[in-house]
Amino acid sequence: SGKRIEPDHFDLDHILPVTAYAVNELWNLLPCDPETNQHKKAAKIPSKTRMEKALPRIQEAWRHYLASESGARFDAEVRDRFTGFGSEPVDLAALGSRVVHWVDDVAVTRNLARWR
Numbered sequence: 339s340g341k342r343i344e345p346d347h348f349d350l351d352h353i354l355p356v357t358a359y360a361v362n363e364l365w366n367l368l369p370c371d372p373e374t375n376q377h378k379k380a381a382k383i384p385s386k387t388r389m390e391k392a393l394p395r396i397q398e399a400w401r402h403y404l405a406s407e408s409g410a411r412f413d414a415e416v417r418d419r420f421t422g423f424g425s426e427p428v429d430l431a432a433l434g435s436r437v438v439h440w441v442d443d444v445a446v447t448r449n450l451a452r453w454r
Contacts, residue, residue: 348372353389353396354441355381358450363415364408365437368399382453383445389438396437397430404428 351370354361358381384392403412416428420436423429445452 353437354383354444357381358383358448359444361419363419364403364412365400365416365419365433368396382451383441385452385454386438386442388453389441393434393438397434400430400433 348369349372350367352361353366353368356362389396400412403409413428416433417423420433420440423432444450
């Protein structure tokens with residue numbers, strides 16, 4: 339949503355909602371403003387344009403995961419879900435591009451509601 343997230347007041351949102359695709363991996367979980375998550379986005383899938391605009395904030399959240407005690411889990415889940423990262427550190431720009439396209443493909447092929 340672009341809203342500032344308060345450290346003690348946020349929802350953990352699925353980019354790709356569980357109702358669309360049951361993925362509880364860290365790359366798919368992001369802090370979100372509760373009002374936006376519960377009343378605007380809800381179970382909709384972000385449009386490709388919205389995702390592309392949000393990538394800097396998404397990548398910032400991923401950097402926090404990597405720097406935290408959950409870093410190894412984040413890394414393993416990304417490598418299990420998306421091929422081609424090899425043994426090098428995960429390139430967050432490449433991951434962002436893959437996530438945007440994968441989420442868009444799921445939404446289009448299943449004709450799911452979009453959050454524009």
